Amino acid sequence: MPDEHPHSELLELAKTVAVEAGEAVLKVYDKGDFDAYQKEDDSPVTSADYLANDIIVKRLSDATPDIPILSEENKHASLEERKDWPRYWLIDPIDGTQEFIARSGDFAVNIALIENNQPKIGVIFWPPGQSLYFAEKGKGAYKSSPDGEEKIAVRKLDDPKNSVVMIAISRRQSREKVLGRMCAKRVYQTLPLGSCSLKACFIAEGKADVFMRIGVTGEWDTGASQCIVSEAGGSIAAANFEPLTYNQRHSLENPDFVVMGDQRVPWKDVVQYNDFVNPHRN
Template sequence: MPDDAHADLLELAKEIAIEAGEAVLDVYDKGEFDAYQKDDESPVTSADYLANDIINKRLQAATPDIPILSEENKHASLEERKHWPRYWLIDPIDGTQEFIARSGDFAVNIALIENNEPTIGVIFWPPGQSLYYAQKGKGAFKSSPDGDHPISVRKLDDPKNSVVMIAISRRQSREKVLSRMCAKRVYQTLPLGSCSLKACFIAEGKADVFMRIGITGEWDTGASQCIVSEAGGSIAAANFEPLTYNQRHSLENPDFVVMGDQRVPWQDVVQYDDFVNPHQH
């Protein structure tokens, strides 16, 4: 696909993410929504469905030839998906639990996957009025009330000894996180909500690493991976193998790690001993 076509799709995704995010923010501000529990016991709300409806309708109208894979849609089988040269990968609200808890840490995620790789990533954080976006090979950017500017991961003064900032969940034990890190380093922690916001904070240099242990879907990392990679960082499974997209029957991710400065010996810093890969089961 030519660069100008990608640029048009990026602009479309940005516009739709903002539209869906503003609709979600209106619901959030009013506090008027219904919450449900899915079969896997994860939460979902009427705001998730509202955002999903907006995103699906806009994408289907503008790009009817590009399939959509959303967390809140019925998922096509691998037999059907494997023939897709490209598709939209959507998480209407990443951080539904944070939305319900009213922490403000939730975001709208839209990615374009081509040949099993994220090539466009858009993440809109409605309460922060911040839009993070990237196109493969074109860099990563943030648009906010302060303006529109490129972003990049933080370069540590000394990759082997500098203090490392870890983004952690608001509901995660700091001690448990630190127990998975090399004891020879010095760490600070930054509590945040959704996976994608932690990734965005690493992409713009506010944190250096984030570890996710537990069930997530490919829609939780697609947009983030494009943005973090274009900002100079990386996302990988917690055993440091690459994440995959649309290559397996399961759409679950393995445990994964988001890393900033690539000069840091992350395999020595992050020490997982309970790595879970759902694709092995």
């Protein structure tokens, strides 16, 4: 592994770039002056996504020309090209594009460093909330906001087997659909939020306990979140509780997944998901 870029420097770089891109996106968001399009998979994308992508790719390429970049908004290298990458940047320029368009404020910039097929660094910037979440594997998870910088951790439930569980759910997802996949013996509260990464960050800082994502996502949707949540004492796994994988399949599509807080909770009993779909695992 080349030693030209210590992880501490790469983390600071990712933080700086995420904020720079996020501030540029926020200016567009505040003016409401952007164009929206539909991609081939029918997911939305905007001129703000492309603006953020251009900023992130240029800044990372200039600073670390030896580290490849895999971004949602760029053409993706084939598995044959990327399978031997020892590490690479994994980027989602705007996670929550639909929320950006709907003006809910629930969108974020995601930058992860994947090393040996696992997230090593995770950075998520929430522009409307002026909040930067970040982590380096083995060094803990942190949040920087106008109130200062603090180490964050998942919420510890008083009684892991019986306490009320706070579920982060999509603003556009049926509450009944989510609760229908949870153990009927538990008591739940719900917290509506937009992007996947913000739900994960809220779990990492103890504002929610669990989040299940049902539907199409890419590896860029979980890379930064997984590092932050794990360092905060939680975990992210496929909905059948198998580990998520990075850069090991032809497809970059994730299976349905679940983000979990307090690891003392028997999550396999709480999350009762029987129609798991695990796409393109080969």
